[in-house]
Amino acid sequence: MRRWNGWGDDSFSMEAPGSGLAFLRSVVTPGTVLPDADLSSVCEQVPASRLPEHPLIVTVAEDRVRHARGQSLPDWLAMRSGDFGIFPDGVAYPESTEQVQELMALAYEKDFEVIPYGGGTSVVGHINPLASERGVLTIDMGRMNRLVSLNEESQIATFGAGTPGPQVEAQLRAKGYTLGHFPQSWELATVGGWVASRSSGQQSLRYGRIEQMFAGGTLVSPRGNLVVPTIPATSAGLDIREVLLGSEGRMGIITEVQMRVTPIATQEQFFVVFLPSFEEAKSAVRSIVQERIPLSMLRVSNALETETQLKLAGHEKQIGLLESYLSLRGVKEGKCMVTFGVTGNKQQNKTSLKQSKKIFKSLGGVSGPKMMGEKWAENRFKFPYLRENLWLEGYVVDTFETATDWDNVSELMNTMEESVRNSLQDESVKPHVYTHLSHMYAQGCSIYTTYIFPNAESYGATLERWKKIKAAACGTLATGRSTISHQHGVGKDHAPYLEAEKGALGMGAIKSLLSFFDPKQKLNPGTLVDEKIDVK
Numbered sequence: 001m002r003r004w005n006g007w008g009d010d011s012f013s014m015e016a017p018g019s020g021l022a023f024l025r026s027v028v029t030p031g032t033v034l035p036d037a038d039l040s041s042v043c044e045q046v047p048a049s050r051l052p053e054h055p056l057i058v059t060v061a062e063d064r065v066r067h068a069r070g071q072s073l074p075d076w077l078a079m080r081s082g083d084f085g086i087f088p089d090g091v092a093y094p095e096s097t098e099q100v101q102e103l104m105a106l107a108y109e110k111d112f113e114v115i116p117y118g119g120g121t122s123v124v125g126h127i128n129p130l131a132s133e134r135g136v137l138t139i140d141m142g143r144m145n146r147l148v149s150l151n152e153e154s155q156i157a158t159f160g161a162g163t164p165g166p167q168v169e170a171q172l173r174a175k176g177y178t179l180g181h182f183p184q185s186w187e188l189a190t191v192g193g194w195v196a197s198r199s200s201g202q203q204s205l206r207y208g209r210i211e212q213m214f215a216g217g218t219l220v221s222p223r224g225n226l227v228v229p230t231i232p233a234t235s236a237g238l239d240i241r242e243v244l245l246g247s248e249g250r251m252g253i254i255t256e257v258q259m260r261v262t263p264i265a266t267q268e269q270f271f272v273v274f275l276p277s278f279e280e281a282k283s284a285v286r287s288i289v290q291e292r293i294p295l296s297m298l299r300v301s302n303a304l305e306t307e308t309q310l311k312l313a314g315h316e317k318q319i320g321l322l323e324s325y326l327s328l329r330g331v332k333e334g335k336c337m338v339t340f341g342v343t344g345n346k347q348q349n350k351t352s353l354k355q356s357k358k359i360f361k362s363l364g365g366v367s368g369p370k371m372m373g374e375k376w377a378e379n380r381f382k383f384p385y386l387r388e389n390l391w392l393e394g395y396v397v398d399t400f401e402t403a404t405d406w407d408n409v410s411e412l413m414n415t416m417e418e419s420v421r422n423s424l425q426d427e428s429v430k431p432h433v434y435t436h437l438s439h440m441y442a443q444g445c446s447i448y449t450t451y452i453f454p455n456a457e458s459y460g461a462t463l464e465r466w467k468k469i470k471a472a473a474c475g476t477l478a479t480g481r482s483t484i485s486h487q488h489g490v491g492k493d494h495a496p497y498l499e500a501e502k503g504a505l506g507m508g509a510i511k512s513l514l515s516f517f518d519p520k521q522k523l524n525p526g527t528l529v530d531e532k533i534d535v536k
């Protein structure tokens with residue numbers, strides 16, 4: 001069953017090996033192990049619902065608890081402490097576009113707010129209800145989870161918007177196709193949530209971001225239904241399809257999506273190569289993408305991430321042997337691990353591998369054991385479970401991410417890391433911070449930073465630590481030729497920083513659009529735009 005206060009399926013857990021924990025303790029002193037609340041005591045806090053009685057609306061306390069929070073660090077602290085603050089007044093589980101229309105009409109008639117909910121995997125507060133004088137209904141799209149049709153000639157699949165990653169792939173694979181969208185949250189996140197929050201998957205190099213996959217769909221808005229037809233490309237003015245992408249549930253509820261799919265490749269392999277330094281690793285991957293060598297994934301772990309990953313992998317003896325071998329080949333301290341993949345037919349893969357290995361070699365790269373690439377693929381969706389176990393050791397783990405042009409990557413990465421490292425100086429606490437580059441483009445790439453810090457002596461004090469780190473990180477991004485988010489979206493946590501990126505006119509245009517579709521501002525208030533919209 002899905003954990004009510006953490007990540008994923010409660011029948012699975014991932015332990016950090018002893019050597020990994022010993023390494024962590026050497027770089028960050030563990031914090032207080034804080035007590036967990038239990039589900040029944042949280043359910044007792046849930047107040048009476050303010051929603052009208054309706055056959056589609058469930059007001060049971062546990063449903064409301066399970067939909068009150070996403071997966072951000074503040075959400076995590078709220079769920080573990082039991083201090084949720086605000087709960088939705090009810091949850092609906094529609095099974096058709098017509099039922100969503102019925103709920104939307106009821107929201108306008110009876111004056112309550114609506115939060116569209118996909119998999120609830122948001123890490124930036126997208127789906128959290130805010131304090132409101134009106135009732136709040138969360139609409140969980142999880143029952144609209146089927147492959148409705150597949151047009152093999154045009155390679156377009158129609159899905160219910162609430163279909164989660166594993167069901168998207170299982171239903172497509174049965175017919176010989178893949179969507180190829182694999183965010184780390186794939187187990188729980190849904191296709192509608194991906195579109196609404198502009199998601200990016202681990203193999204974006206081959207399949208593109210969700211923007212490239214989304215061909216069209218249906219949005220149920222308070223103004224009526226907007227149907228975006230599937231057209232391969234258009235020069236007919238502004239693109240309405242683009243408007244749905246990143247709308248974050250503020251314009252309406254996406255009920256059906258048409259996605260561009262790809263026949264399953266005959267061969268897929270992942271590898272690891274070590275480069276002597278970050279600059280050489282960065283040069284190698286930049287050359288690969290700028291020469292348009294068709295790899296399916298590429299990731300550069302900086303030196304600290306490489307060290308941390310190798311320690312957390314366990315297998316001390318084998319890693320020791322690997323490091324001795326790399327050292328003999330000139331890849332020593334400061335080394336950076338590059339993980340890469342090929343997906344295609346055998347001949348294509350052979351050519352891409354040959355071309356990229358030549359580039360890695362020219363920059364001093366030494367291949368790691370084949371098993372390391374295979375292990376990456378095997379564990380690619382399991383890492384979030386580690387957060388659970390590190391929490392039980394007194395550690396808090398969180399991430400933030402951005403994207404920038406190649407000429408700014410190193411400087412921005414260093415500034416981002418330093419801003420986090422120094423953010424808790426007043427408490428003499430130094431988070432452990434490391435980064436990887438992923439989602440490569442000819443122009444630049446995404447920068448994804450992880451930080452681990454010790455729990456403070458209470459939940460409230462740990463949240464204060466996170467707020468200082470978040471403000472430092474977002475402050476850096478808002479002034480750094482970068483975006484406030486490459487893949488996690490805006491939600492509520494990033495909304496105050498959006499204007500720095502879009503400018504006043506850009507924000508005006510966004511607000512006009514939102515208030516056109518939702519004139520009474522009942523849809524997901526506070527997400528994307530954090531103030532009441534006052535459009536004349």
Ligand SMILES: Cc1cc2nc3c(=O)[nH]c(=O)nc-3n(C[C@H](O)[C@H](O)[C@H](O)COP(=O)(O)OP(=O)(O)OC[C@H]3O[C@@H](n4cnc5c(N)ncnc54)[C@H](O)[C@@H]3O)c2cc1C
Pocket residue numbers: 007070071115116117118119120121122123126127141161162182183184185188189190191192193194195196197198199200201202248249250252253254255384487488489524527
């Ligand atoms: C461990 C972990 C790893 C992650 N890794 C990645 C990653 O690799 N790449 C990445 O892109 N993201 C990642 N994320 C972030 C998150 O998974 C994405 O933002 C994802 O797209 C959210 O999808 P969801 O279905 O869970 O949407 P939700 O979290 O339920 O909702 C997100 C937003 O979309 C809106 N929404 C959802 N469904 C609809 C709908 N049908 N119609 C209208 N609006 C809707 C909601 O109102 C909300 O504003 C990760 C999160 C976690 C916890």
